[in-house]
Amino acid sequence: MKILVSAGHSNVDPGAVANGYREADIAAEFRNLVAHELRQAGADVLTDGEGSDNKPLAEAVKLAGGVGLAVEFHCNAAVNPQARGVESISLPGKRDVSQRISAAIAAVLGSPLRGERGWIDQAATPRQRLAFVNAGGVIVELFFISNQAEMGVYQAKKMDLARAVAAALLEVR
Template identity: 45%
Template sequence: MGRTVLVSAGHSESDPGAVGNGYVEARLAVELRDIVARKLRSAGVNVLTDGMDGRNDPLSKAISLARTADVAVEIHWNASNGAGHGIECLAKPNLKPISKALAGAVANATGLVLRGESGWKSDGSGHHKKLGFCEAGGVILEVCFIDNSRDMAAYVANKSAVAQNVADVLAAYASRSAVASGRTGNAAPATKPAADTSGYRHVLLRRGSFNASVGQVQRRLVALGYRVGVDNDFGAETDRAVRGFQRTAGLEVDGVVGSRTWRALFD
């Protein structure tokens, strides 16, 4: 895969960020960054990081790397004196699609709500001013609220799924065209996902999901005779096909690919 993905951890070793419920934002961000980066490298994606194995370099390095990457995301946690909850991504309007996909990936894993416009907020909204990482063309992923105990419980219980879903979205966008990702540069050809679905069946999929597991479902639906494109994007066409399959299989027709629909599709 020729395109480059930057996965950055918010804050740094000298700036811990927000704290709450016994957690420190910078440490959480480094841990999740390292897990996502390893998953991407295992999938053959060209990955840049602002440190690795627990190290977190200054923001200036992340901004410099973001300017060179085709896809750039910086991991953060939100805080609001215990009053806020949910997931959001901060980015320029041209990066709204990938922002929504990343926020949706976390929501699919945790069940937490999406803030803003389906998980996207302008980088200049609310109390936010110009953010250096966003100005450099990156997306800031606010995983959840560190000072909300329910948010943190949902994240901790589903950390592995969060990391996998985020990695899936980034890998999928790395294989898409520059226009689709919102960045400029030459696109690499899309890679063919593996046929094995065992690693994806824990992922809850619904309209708005964008990751490699959606592509697995789409390929299976095509094999079963449904007319659906294979693009890793759970849009209206995929929703109709899933509902059609559920109806035929005698399942609840809700358009959501949960454990029962996964089993009916592949077992």
């Protein structure tokens, strides 16, 4: 099964910006780390860019329809700098995959699971319809970029996190 690993936002849309970091940069970096781990394990991996290249959502949506599993990485943000946790947003048919990914992240980062054991139905989100999710993908909110402590834990453990997320994705195959 081919796996798409996508970075949220794009080169022109930075996403959330907090604590000296841009969400789009973190997403691209993490996409690259996970894709590397998956390739090391022999998986057939497709990405929506290489290096710091982060293509627009429209490109990721096109790619998502042609693979067996599609994930896109993001960071959550909140006005409350203490907000924390991990969640994955998908359609109900991808609940188990979403929960598996969120659990892997929570285990490494020590973050609480948000939603239903780490899963949020896209219908429960403010937008209720997300293009990447409608294309069959899972949007993964790794941590809160607005929480300085979570950002620090991510920076310290991002290699371990990439291995854990890749292992969770490989379990789905």
